[in-house]
Amino acid sequence: MSIKSVSKPVSWSIVLGVVFILSGFMPPGRLFSDPEHYLALHTALEFFSIAVAAMVFALGWNLRHTTRGGRLVWLGAVFLGVGLIDFAHTLSYAGMPVFVTPSGADKAIQFWLAARLLLVVGLLVFALLPERRWPPACADGVTAAALGIALLTMWVVLWHQDWLPVSFIPGEGATPFKVGAEYVLAALYVLAALMLWQRALRDRDASARWLAAAAWVLALAELYFTLYVDVSDLFNVAGHLYKFAAYAMIYRAVFVSGVREPQQALRREQALLRALIDSVPDLIAFKDPQGRYLGCNKAYAKAYGVRECDLVGLREETAMRAAGNLDGAGADGGVVSTPEHHEEWLETVDGGLRLLDTLRTPYRDENGVTLGEIRISRDFTERRKMREQIAEREQRVMLAVESAGLGVWDWDLRSGRCVFSPTWCEMIGFRADELPAHVSAWEERVHPEDWGDIRAALEPHLGGATDSYRVEYRIRHQDGHWVWVMAAGRVLDRDEQGAAARVVGIHQDISQRKTMEESLLQLATSDPLTGLWNRRHFTEMMRGELGRVRRGQSQAALLLLDLDHFKRVNDTHGHAAGDIVLRHFVNVVDVQLREADVFARMGGEEFAVLLPCIDALGAMRVAERLCRVVAASPAMVEGQPLSFTVSVGVAMLHEADQAHDEAYSRADEALYAAKHGGRNRAVLARERDTAPPSFEGGAVSVSSG
Ligand SMILES: Nc1nc2c(ncn2[C@@H]2O[C@H](COP(=O)(O)OP(=O)(O)OP(=O)(O)O)[C@@H](O)[C@H]2O)c(=O)[nH]1
Numbered sequence: 001m002s003i004k005s006v007s008k009p010v011s012w013s014i015v016l017g018v019v020f021i022l023s024g025f026m027p028p029g030r031l032f033s034d035p036e037h038y039l040a041l042h043t044a045l046e047f048f049s050i051a052v053a054a055m056v057f058a059l060g061w062n063l064r065h066t067t068r069g070g071r072l073v074w075l076g077a078v079f080l081g082v083g084l085i086d087f088a089h090t091l092s093y094a095g096m097p098v099f100v101t102p103s104g105a106d107k108a109i110q111f112w113l114a115a116r117l118l119l120v121v122g123l124l125v126f127a128l129l130p131e132r133r134w135p136p137a138c139a140d141g142v143t144a145a146a147l148g149i150a151l152l153t154m155w156v157v158l159w160h161q162d163w164l165p166v167s168f169i170p171g172e173g174a175t176p177f178k179v180g181a182e183y184v185l186a187a188l189y190v191l192a193a194l195m196l197w198q199r200a201l202r203d204r205d206a207s208a209r210w211l212a213a214a215a216w217v218l219a220l221a222e223l224y225f226t227l228y229v230d231v232s233d234l235f236n237v238a239g240h241l242y243k244f245a246a247y248a249m250i251y252r253a254v255f256v257s258g259v260r261e262p263q264q265a266l267r268r269e270q271a272l273l274r275a276l277i278d279s280v281p282d283l284i285a286f287k288d289p290q291g292r293y294l295g296c297n298k299a300y301a302k303a304y305g306v307r308e309c310d311l312v313g314l315r316e317e318t319a320m321r322a323a324g325n326l327d328g329a330g331a332d333g334g335v336v337s338t339p340e341h342h343e344e345w346l347e348t349v350d351g352g353l354r355l356l357d358t359l360r361t362p363y364r365d366e367n368g369v370t371l372g373e374i375r376i377s378r379d380f381t382e383r384r385k386m387r388e389q390i391a392e393r394e395q396r397v398m399l400a401v402e403s404a405g406l407g408v409w410d411w412d413l414r415s416g417r418c419v420f421s422p423t424w425c426e427m428i429g430f431r432a433d434e435l436p437a438h439v440s441a442w443e444e445r446v447h448p449e450d451w452g453d454i455r456a457a458l459e460p461h462l463g464g465a466t467d468s469y470r471v472e473y474r475i476r477h478q479d480g481h482w483v484w485v486m487a488a489g490r491v492l493d494r495d496e497q498g499a500a501a502r503v504v505g506i507h508q509d510i511s512q513r514k515t516m517e518e519s520l521l522q523l524a525t526s527d528p529l530t531g532l533w534n535r536r537h538f539t540e541m542m543r544g545e546l547g548r549v550r551r552g553q554s555q556a557a558l559l560l561l562d563l564d565h566f567k568r569v570n571d572t573h574g575h576a577a578g579d580i581v582l583r584h585f586v587n588v589v590d591v592q593l594r595e596a597d598v599f600a601r602m603g604g605e606e607f608a609v610l611l612p613c614i615d616a617l618g619a620m621r622v623a624e625r626l627c628r629v630v631a632a633s634p635a636m637v638e639g640q641p642l643s644f645t646v647s648v649g650v651a652m653l654h655e656a657d658q659a660h661d662e663a664y665s666r667a668d669e670a671l672y673a674a675k676h677g678g679r680n681r682a683v684l685a686r687e688r689d690t691a692p693p694s695f696e697g698g699a700v701s702v703s704s705g
Pocket residue numbers: 529562563564565566567568570574575576577578579582603604605675679
């Protein structure tokens with residue numbers, strides 16, 4: 001609402017108020033020598049208000065179906081009644097011909113007061129009415145009531161004037177009843193003006209401001225009518241002129257603010273809409289319910305090589321035929337009842353072929369009546385081309401991946417759907433159609449021990465902490481064996497919250513590599529002759545055990561075993577026999593050890609055993625038992641039993657040991673003592689400043705070292 005529209009009704013109200021005050025100082029002189037000379041002006045002024053009243057009624061009646069209709073119907077009905085009574089007032093004015101009964105001031109005043117009362121009550125109610133549409137019966141009822149009031153007023157004034165108090169006595173002027181009534185009316189108009197003004201402020205409604213100003217001016221008019229002595233004197237004329245001014249304001253309120261301004265707003269909106277649809281690259285056309293063009297945008301006209309004005313009013317086929325564009329012509333049907341989508345080819349005027357994605361959708365009024373159809377076509381030729389190129393590229397990549405022996409998986413995390421490529425399925429012994437396209441097909445085949453590794457790689461990646469996912473694990477083949485695979489993948493889509501929605505990756509069978517790695521590990525950690533752990537691996541195990549001992553978590557012992565006079569075996573029976581004895585020795589000792597014990601060949605005929613969770617006494621018992629069992633278990637060489645013995649050096653791992661070789665040295669010393677003590681015995685390494693006890697044939701002996 002502009003300042004201008006706010007200030008105009010206010011300015012006019014002030015100007016007319018000031019003029020009213022100033023005119024109060026003027027004597028009530030006569031303007032016309034003969035009252036009949038005033039008739040023409042009076043009739044003209046009254047006819048103006050009657051014409052305005054008729055227009056307000058016509059407007060309200062025609063807009064009764066709109067959302068603002070209720071209030072407008074009310075205003076129209078009120079003005080219908082007021083206009084009819086004012087018409088009777090005009091015909092009854094002093095000097096007018098007989099209108100049923102002779103005309104005269106009293107009769108005219110009765111009509112006047114009735115019309116003014118009806119109008120002010122109508123404006124007061126109008127200021128309070130909510131803005132909503134009325135049911136048709138309500139609109140009809142209010143209009144009929146207003147008509148009834150007007151006719152009733154005429155009936156009373158024309159046929160029963162004697163029922164009414166006298167309002168004017170010629171020569172004396174207005175009666176106290178008339179003056180009092182005018183004061184009451186003036187007060188009511190002031191109240192109406194205030195209420196309308198308040199409503200105008202609340203609704204930011206320019207037309208209500210003009211109505212408020214009109215009510216104010218009508219109040220002033222009523223005050224003029226308290227002052228006149230003669231029906232054609234200055235105050236009477238001024239009162240009528242003020243009424244004229246008030247009706248001009250009503251005209252302004254209802255027609256200029258209520259009709260012209262909304263129309264201007266509508267035109268602005270239309271222009272905006274037009275600019276909008278012309279600026280979009282989509283092809284837009286709209287049709288009436290019979291399928292005839294109502295218009296189209298520039299893109300549509302350009303694509304079909306037509307002008308919008310040539311299309312309007314024509315059906316599609318007729319319009320395109322007329323424009324010589326037969327290819328663009330669709331079937332001449334009506335409009336669609338529900339939105340429809342389809343793809344269509346369009347041969348453009350420059351001979352190019354475009355692929356259109358067309359949406360036809362009906363548009364309806366607020367009552368759901370179809371007003372026509374909007375047709376929006378989007379050119380997606382480029383997008384389709386790009387999609388095809390991407391699909392082709394994807395196919396090529398897939399081919400390359402598959403021919404490299406890599407399986408592909410594509411997992412939708414929201415639905416659990418997981419598509420496995422044929423190679424993926426073949427890797428675990430299935431045909432592509434034998435596995436369900438669901439992630440459970442993968443989950444239920446994963447080795448239970450490998451879930452930890454999979455989660456450790458997958459979860460950070462799904463959470464966005466890593467760029468990709470890569471893990472090696474075992475998966476069960478259809479025939480039951482485990483296949484080692486390397487899986488690598490990456491999140492392709494995330495949802496609005498950033499949660500992974502789709503992950504795609506490859507699967508590679510790495511069983512061969514794993515087997516090779518295992519055998520390499522075997523080679524690196526074991527002794528080829530006996531299959532025992534070798535020195536390097538044993539040293540690693542020693543280090544680990546020493547760590548536990550130093551942390552006070554366990555006690556452990558180291559046994560160093562050396563076959564006695566083994567050189568003689570070799571020299572007497574040959575190297576191969578020596579090997580047989582060595583392997584036999586390993587078998588004999590191995591069965592005597594616990595699963596947690598680590599048995600290794602340190603080189604030549606020297607072996608070592610690491611005994612975790614054991615004290616010195618326990619370790620000596622084991623060592624002594626080994627001596628006894630070995631001595632009692634001859635090897636079979638060339639069909640002959642060959643007895644041999646072993647000497648054992650025993651050392652405990654100490655918390656104070658800085659390195660594993662400290663225990664090793666102590667055990668070696670004890671072994672040396674066992675050899676020097678006569679062999680086939682176990683000797684416990686001497687603790688600091690303590691002579692080590694020695695066992696022989698189950699008896700403890702003291703080593704010489
Ligand atoms: N057959 C065979 N002999 C081996 C192997 N490794 C070492 N030897 C032999 O083991 C013998 C070790 O001899 P020595 O170190 O003199 O000790 P010993 O004869 O056992 O005497 P004591 O240890 O003092 O009881 C040597 O003859 C080595 O050749 C092997 O892998 N196979």
